[in-house]
Amino acid sequence: MAGTVFFSVSMSLDGYIAPSSPAELMGKQWMELQHWVFPQRFFRQNLNLGEGGEEGRDNDILRETFERTGANVMGKRMFEAGEHAWPEDAPFHTPVFVVTQAKRDPWERAGGTTFHFVNDGIEAALDQARQAAGDSDVRIAGGGETILSYLNAGLVDEFTIAVSPVLFGAGVRLLEGVDASKVALEQVRSEASAQVTHLTYVVRAR
Amino acid sequence: MAGTVFFSVSMSLDGYIAPSSPAELMGKQWMELQHWVFPQRFFRQNLNLGEGGEEGRDNDILRETFERTGANVMGKRMFEAGEHAWPEDAPFHTPVFVVTQAKRDPWERAGGTTFHFVNDGIEAALDQARQAAGDSDVRIAGGGETILSYLNAGLVDEFTIAVSPVLFGAGVRLLEGVDASKVALEQVRSEASAQVTHLTYVVRAR
Numbered sequence: 544m545a546g547t548v549f550f551s552v553s554m555s556l557d558g559y560i561a562p563s564s565p566a567e568l569m570g571k572q573w574m575e576l577q578h579w580v581f582p583q584r585f586f587r588q589n590l591n592l593g594e595g596g597e598e599g600r601d602n603d604i605l606r607e608t609f610e611r612t613g614a615n616v617m618g619k620r621m622f623e624a625g626e627h628a629w630p631e632d633a634p635f636h637t638p639v640f641v642v643t644q645a646k647r648d649p650w651e652r653a654g655g656t657t658f659h660f661v662n663d664g665i666e667a668a669l670d671q672a673r674q675a676a677g678d679s680d681v682r683i684a685g686g687g688e689t690i691l692s693y694l695n696a697g698l699v700d701e702f703t704i705a706v707s708p709v710l711f712g713a714g715v716r717l718l719e720g721v722d723a724s725k726v727a728l729e730q731v732r733s734e735a736s737a738q739v740t741h742l743t744y745v746v747r748a749r
Numbered sequence: 750m751a752g753t754v755f756f757s758v759s760m761s762l763d764g765y766i767a768p769s770s771p772a773e774l775m776g777k778q779w780m781e782l783q784h785w786v787f788p789q790r791f792f793r794q795n796l797n798l799g800e801g802g803e804e805g806r807d808n809d810i811l812r813e814t815f816e817r818t819g820a821n822v823m824g825k826r827m828f829e830a831g832e833h834a835w836p837e838d839a840p841f842h843t844p845v846f847v848v849t850q851a852k853r854d855p856w857e858r859a860g861g862t863t864f865h866f867v868n869d870g871i872e873a874a875l876d877q878a879r880q881a882a883g884d885s886d887v888r889i890a891g892g893g894e895t896i897l898s899y900l901n902a903g904l905v906d907e908f909t910i911a912v913s914p915v916l917f918g919a920g921v922r923l924l925e926g927v928d929a930s931k932v933a934l935e936q937v938r939s940e941a942s943a944q945v946t947h948l949t950y951v952v953r954a955r
Contacts, residue, residue: 557924712929718763723918733941
């Protein structure tokens with residue numbers, strides 16, 4: 544029984560998930576976008592930021608998202624941005640399939656994260672991720688362009704967006720270029736926490 | 750005691766509130782965007798579409814939005830699109846202040862809607878609307894460009910977006926051109942119904 548293919552991101556109310564340049568990735572707007580994440584106990588644990596932290600519904604959602612994920616898929620830009628930024632034990636703790644032209648041996652990190660570099664496209668990367676995930680789900684981790692490729696290819700089953708009360712005005716839009724003639728959505732869950740609203744949609748073909 | 754200045758719109762998940770051209774205004778995408786509205790009892794009553802209809806939380810929200818509104822403000826394009834489309838008793842039932850260059854005497858309709866044509870800008874129109882609304886609230890009815898002008902001018906206190914599970918891919922974006930350096934938001938309410946999620950934000954100056 545195959546798992547679900549999903550993505551889960553924080554989005555500003557005006558539709559952005561990242562600033563225009565990776566250099567700004569830890570900038571003010573992005574910090575505001577992710578503001579609901581940082582104080583959570585699970586996030587702090589997972590990045591070795593120390594004990595403690597909030598334990599409400601936001602924390603549960605972060606933990607549940609992590610626990611359902613048997614393998615991650617990411618684009619080369621997300622990998623390159625993270626390669627030198629993630630801690631020694633990168634925060635995925637699953638096999639990670641990187642869609643890239645770069646040929647490279649698997650890169651094993653402490654804590655169960657192994658990056659595999661897949662050179663033959665998004666479908667091949669997803670196939671390998673499914674295989675690795677077994678009954679667990681596959682998360683399309685990012686970035687935006689990679690998520691959109693999978694969505695437009697009809698390969699995403701479900702996704703969750705944490706809508707943050709933030710306006711970017713510019714940057715990388717999650718759904719810019721979505722093929723609206725092919726992708727139909729059904730709202731299956733909507734859950735508000737103190738700062739954000741977690742919207743979950745099932746993807747249907749039109 | 751002055752009322753609140755607010756707007757309330759349906760927005761697609763990718764940020765659109767209208768198709769690119771007014772000619773498509775009753776097209777398929779827009780019908781999907783507003784899909785949650787049409788079966789509601791209050792909507793049907795208000796447009797004289799007959800008795801009956803749904804009476805859940807979506808219906809209450811439509812009625813509450815109507816009942817709090819003591820005066821409406823709209824741009825000339827929304828007025829021109831509606832002028833020949835609204836029924837004889839236009840669905841506002843309040844004074845409506847139209848921001849326009851056109852000089853024209855007030856246009857009184859059956860059922861309490863009178864359109865006033867204001868030629869000296871958005872602040873003047875809002876002043877007149879506040880005056881007319883008394884203790885009730887002023888709704889910036891639309892369209893998108895007018896809403897954005899008020900938002901960027903710091904004249905909106907609060908707004909509600911019904912996020913519809915629809916993708917447009919193109920059209921008029923609600924928050925395109927928002928001044929993110931000036932407008933800060935606080936999520937004050939988030940309420941899911943079967944199809945959409947109603948997100949309410951208070952606007953704060955940065």
